[in-house]
Amino acid sequence: MFEWRMKLVLVALAFAGAIIVARLFDMQVVHGDEYREQATTALRLPAKVLPAVRGRILDRSGRELVSDEPCWEVLIDYDVLAMNEGAFAQWRRSLPDVVAEKDSVEGQRLFQAHVTAMWAALAELSCEPEDALRARAQEICERIARIRREVAQRRGFDARVREELMSHALLTGLNDQQQVAARAVLADFPWASVEDATRRVIHAGPALAHVLGRLGPVTAEFTAGDPFRDDDRRAYLGTERLGVSGVERAAEHLLRGARGRFQANRKGAVLHDVDAEPGEDIHLTIRADLQETLYELLAERMSALPYSSGGAIVVIDVESRDCLALVSYPAFEPDRFQADYDALRHDTRGLPLRFRAVANQYMPGSIVKPLTCLAGLDTGAITLGTHIECQGALFPEYPDRWRCWPEQGSGQRMRHGSLSVSDAIKHSCNIFMYKTGQELGVERLTGYFDMCGLGRTSGTGLIEETPGINPTAAWLSEVKDVSSTPGLARLYAIGQGEVSATPIQVANLMAAYASGAFRHVNLVSEQRDARVWRLPGSNAEWAAIRRGLYGVVNDTDGTAHKTAFLPPSTGYAICGKTGSAEVASPWAVAYTIRYVDTDEQEHVALIHASTAHEAIADFVREHPGCAFDYRDVKVAATWPDRPPEHGRRHSHAWFAGYLQSVSSNGSPLAGRTPPLAFSVLIEFGGSGGRVAGPIARDAALKIIELLGPDLNPDAARESLASAEVVEHQAGARGEAP
DSSP states (O other), X not given: OHHHHHHHHHHHHHHHHHHHHHHHHIIIXXXXXXXXXXXXXXXXXXXXXXXXXXXXXXXXXXXEEEEEEEEEEEEEEHHHHHTOXXXXXXXXXXXXTTOSSTTOHHXXXXXXXXXXXXXXXXXXXXXXXXXXXXXXXXXXXXXXXXHHHHHHHHHTSOOOOGGGGSEEEEEEEEOHHHHHHHHHHTTTOTTEEEEEEEEEEEOOOGGGXXXXXXXXXXXXXXXXXXXTTTOTTTSOXXXXXXXXXXXXXXXXXXXXXXXXXXXXXXXXXXXXXXXXXXXXXXXXXXXXXXXXXXXXXXXXXXXXXXXXXXXXXXXXXXXXXXXXXXXXXXXXXXXXXXXXXXXXXXXXXXXXXXOHHHHOOBOOGGGGHHHHHHHHHHHTSSOTTOOEEESSBSSTTOTTSSBOOBOTTTOOBOOOEEEOHHHHHHHTOHHHHHHHHHHHHHHHHHHHHHHTTTTSOOSOOOTTOOOOBOOOHHHIIIIIOOOOOHHHHHHHHTTOTTOBBOHHHHHHXXXXXXXXXXXXXXXXXXXXXXXXXXXXXXXXXXXXXXXXHHHHHHSTTSTTHHHHOOOGGGSEEEEXXXXXXXXXXXXXXXXXXXXXXXXXXXXXXXXXXXXXXXXXXXXXXXXXXXXXXXEEEEEEEEESOSOOGGGOOOEEEEEEEEEEEBOTTSOBOTTOOOSEEEEEEETTOOOIIIIIHHHHHHHHHHHHHHHTTTTOTTHHHHXXXXXXXXXXXXXXXXXXX
C-alpha cells in the first residue's frame, strides 16, 4: 500500500516536471524571440514633458510686448544637484565596468571627481563662476525641499515628490551655437542633458516694466493654492516658472498653458504623445505708445525736481474705465532685472522697484473736496443755495487753528469771503469743507468715500495694488482705538488725516466726477468688469460740482489757471483739482544698527533700507551670527534731506482731472461726457498747482496729440485694421495697395 502511494506521488511529480520543462522549452526555444520582443517593448523610456508655450502680452493696439521665444537649456538630474544617494547609483548603472561595487570607496571617489569635472565644464561653458552655479543649484534644492515639506504636511506622510525625480534647468536661454557646444561638453555626464525650451522676452523698456511684471520660480505657496493641482498637465512643477508680479501674475490663469507628454519604448515605438496646449494671448487696455510718451515726459520733468523721489501718471477712459496709461517713475530695464537687482533694491531714495501708480498710498488732499460737497448736497448738510463765509480761520478766536490754505509768497491765510459750492471747489476753500465735514460726521462722509472706491482696490487684479485707507468709524475703533470726532471729520473733508489713496484710485475718482458713476478699472481686456454703480446726486448738484472743477483751471481766479490752462484751440479744457498732501515726516532711506560680532567686537552697520523691518532683514542676511538689540536700530538718513519750504511740512503734489470738450470760446459742450480722466502725483513736489499742474497740462497735450481730436484710444488699431482691409481688397483685384 505504501509503495503504491509513493509510486503515485513520483508519477505526479514527474508529470508536473515534464510540463514545466515543456513550458520552459516553449518559452525559451519555440517562442523565445517573440517573448524577448515583448519584454523589450515593455521597457519604457522615461516620459518626456513637453513644456507649454506661454501666451503673449499685447497692448490694446496689438503691439507685442512680451512673448516666448525658442531656446535651449541645460538640465541636471535632481539627485546630482542634491548629491543624494541615488546619484551615485545612477552613475554606476551608466558605467558598469568602471565601478565594481555600489558602495565602493574608490567608486565614490571617482564619482565625486566626475561631478567636480561637470561643475568646471558648466562654468567654462556659461562663463559664470562655479560658486554662482552651485548657489543656483542650492536654490533649486531648497525650493524643492520646501515643496516636499508642504506636500508631506498636506498628505500626512513624507515621500519623494515628482520634482525630485526630474531634471532641472541650470542654464537656460542658450542659442543654437551654444547648445551644440553644450552637448559636446556634457557628453560624458549621463545626468546632464540639453533640451529645447522657451524663454520669456520683453519687447519693451522701463515704461512698462512694472505693468508687465516678471516670472519667478514655483514655490510651495503656489503649489498649495494651485486650482489645477489635481490636473497632471496643468499643475505647477517645481521646474517651472510662473508670473509673480504685474500682469504676468494677474493674468497667470490665462497665460499658462497645459504641458504635453511624450513617451516611447526602447524600440522607438510611441506609447504616449499628447501635444502641449499654448497659453492664451492677452491684450492690455494700455496704449504702449502713450505709456512710453508719458514716462519720458515724467522723467524729463523729474530731472528738474532734485528733491522729488518719484512720481506717477494714470490715464483712464471715462466710459469704459479702461486704463490707457499706468506710469510709475523711476523704473528699471526689465531685461536687466536680475543683473541690477542688488542696486535696485538698495536705491532707497528712488525706490525703482515700487509700482507707485497702484502700490503707494498718499493723502489725497484737496482732490476729495468735490466728493465732500457731493456728500453734503446729497444728505442735505448743505444745499445749492448754501453760502459759507471764509475769513481765513474756522474759529476766529483761534486764528492759528483750522485755517484756510496760505497764499503763495505772502504767508497770509486766504480769506475767500462768502462761497457757494462751485466757488468753494474752484478756490479750494478749507473753511467751507471743514464746516461741511463737521455737519456730515465721519460715518456719513466715509460712506461716500466708499461709494467712489476709496479703501478698496480698483479692480486691476495686480498683486501690487493696495486699497488705500478709508477711515470709517469702525476702522478708527479697530485700528486706531479712537472714536469719531468732529475734528477728524474736518480733516477727512479736505483729504488729510488717515485718508489715503493711490494714483489709480484718484484717476478713477476723477472719472466718477466726470460721469456720475463708479466702475472698476480694467487693465486686461479679457478680464473686463462691465458693472456700473450710479452715484447719488441730482443733475443740478453734479453740474455745480463740475462747474467748480472747470473753474479751477479755466477761470482766471482758479487755483490752477496759470499752470494747467489749455487753449480752446485744442478742443478740450482740463477740469480738475490740485492737491498738496502733507507728509508727516521725511522718508527713512538708511538705518544704523549697533552690533557685536562673533569675536565680541562692537561695530555699527549702515543699512540702506526704507523700513526698520527691511533694515533688520538685510542686516541678519549680511551679518549672520552677530548679536544686536532692536532698540539699537536707528534712522541714519531721510529724504528729502532739507527742511520744507516756508517752515511747513513736506508735501506731495497732486493734480487730477478730466478732459472736457469745449467750443471755440472755451465753454464746455453740453451733453458730452468727458472722454478721459487722469491723475499726476509728484512725491515731495510741494504745491500741486505749481508743480503737478504744468506736468498735467503737458500730459494732456501729449494725449491729444497721440489719440487724435476725438481722443479715441483705439484710433491707431482701427486705422491699422482699415489699412489691412484695403490691402487685402487691392490684392484680390491684383492692384497695388
